[in-house]
Amino acid sequence: MIGDAGGFRPAVPGEFTHRMFANGKIDLLGTEALADLIDSETDRQRLQAWRQLDGALYKPVTGWREEMVRLGGWLEALIDFADEDLPPSVEAQLRDDSNALIRAIEAVLDDGRIGEQVRSGVTVSLLGPVNAGKSTLLNLLAGRDAAIVSDEAGTTRDVVSVRLEINGVPVTLLDTAGVRQTGDLIEAEGVRRAVEAARGASASLIVLDGSDAGWPEALESLRGIAGPSHGVILNKCDLMQEAAVAAAAEAGALTVSLAEGTGLETVVACLRDLVVPANRDEGSSLITRERHRTALEDTVASLEAALGHDFAMAPELAAEDYRRAADSLGRITGQIDAEELLGSIFSSFCIGK
Ligand SMILES: Nc1nc2c(ncn2[C@@H]2O[C@H](COP(=O)(O)OP(=O)(O)OP(=O)(O)O)[C@@H](O)[C@H]2O)c(=O)[nH]1
Ligand SMILES: [Mg+2]
Structure with missing residues (x-):
């Protein structure tokens, strides 16, 4: 040697x-x-x-x-x-x-801090009520079954993270527990972690269940947790009346059906805008x-x-x-x-x- x-x-x-x-x-x-x-x-x-x-x-x-x-x-x-x-x-x-x-x-x-974001990556959290389709979305974006999806409300407890690359920016996407009041101690800890993840993330995607008539109220309370940089996705449009979908889209929500695969491209575009602020090209920072x-x-x-x-x-x-x-x-x-x-x-x- x-x-x-x-x-x-x-x-x-x-x-x-x-x-x-x-x-x-x-x-x-x-x-x-x-x-x-x-x-x-x-x-x-x-x-x-x-x-x-x-x-x-x-x-x-x-x-x-x-x-x-x-x-x-x-x-x-x-x-x-x-x-x-x-x-x-x-x-x-x-x-x-x-x-x-x-x-x-x-x-x-x-x-817009784009240079720092490109260098160190960006964290985006999925935030929403139980059963809205957050884990379904995470799996679609990741291209694999990273999180468990089920029709049981309160499936996700731990924060599940996947790495994506969006326009050259490394993105850590976090799936979190559905936010609701619960007497279940473990689920309550999951909700606490969901809120913490949203607060610590650079941006959030709020995922709502459009077939639940209470989604506008859920949105109001989640906006407070999500912070200023967020997008709103109204999922399960396949279960909604056409007029209700049109009204929600008018109000600025991205209306999608993740089960049927409709509207996913608008979600990807929204995610890109959250990660790379508009009009920031590669040489701008x-x-x-x-x-x-x-x-x-x-x-x-x-x-x-x-x-x-x-x-x-x-x-x-x-x-x-x-x-x-x-x-x-x-x-x-x-x-x-x-x-x-x-x-x-x-x-x-x-x-x-
Ligand atoms: N009809 C319909 N069902 C959907 C759609 N997207 C997801 N689902 C179903 O809704 C259920 C809940 O989906 P999840 O992705 O587990 O929802 P989640 O928001 O992660 O739920 P929690 O982890 O419990 O908070 C599953 O049975 C999905 O198959 C959709 O666009 N339309
Ligand atoms: Mg889930």
Whole structure:
């Protein structure tokens, strides 16, 4: 074994990439992107990681940082030459440029978090009364009998999860117990887990039994549990009057019969819209981690704080805020405070990468 020979030892996880970083061959964003590429499961995740490696966020962030240092430099000069006044035209230009920077960063922040969703996946829960057809739907979408389906109300107790890929986003779909008041302790625990799953999920599909006249009331109470991002599926339309189906569709519910296989494509389309917000194409997001988002939000906050100062009276306070804004950006690419982050990134690498 080569490891037994003197002077050799096995590489630790991520050691080679760590050396690349230490030698300036790759920045922190690139390092994260490499980790994402290794962990990627879908084409869209791979594409996103490649784009990040290619500088999708690195390029604008370094550009903004240079701009911020330039803007802060005006104020630093003012501190050094205290008897000079900042010409009004320069102050106006400084404020305009800073506002333009804020707008540019805010445009990047306003991305529906699709990059983070593509990277880490999305959880969608199926929520509804007993016997509505939640498990039937899960099995249809999964293409296998992952959950038990029966006409007995209260069949599902544990949360059953299947992995799907929707438009390149990994989706964990959760089937849950039907929500109802029950004296059965085990079923009540299932209901508690169903509510917890819906609250913890990014989105929910509310599945209702259209043949039960009480579905509108059930919908009202379930909407409160499901949170803002949800779709409504009215199942068992084969057992409903045509006029009632038409009225429900008019009210925005997706009317389907899972038993007869009608309307499944509308459910899939609804799921896709919940997972990939409308008009978000593959290249629309530059932020792929919460870390990037927080740093960009900090940058905007510091820039706004800088603009809140009177440049003539307190240039040192404004200059400090510009410095803080530039530092927040520096943290994204790893120019600042990189070491503690590197530990957590490299530990996710395989040995020798
Ligand atoms: N007529 C009709 N029956 C359906 C339809 N979809 C599902 N079913 C039946 O309804 C019953 C309940 O379906 P499940 O999928 O087990 O319902 P569930 O919402 O998971 O029920 P719980 O786990 O008890 O909460 C089963 O007998 C299904 O075959 C449908 O579109 N029409
Ligand atoms: Mg079920």
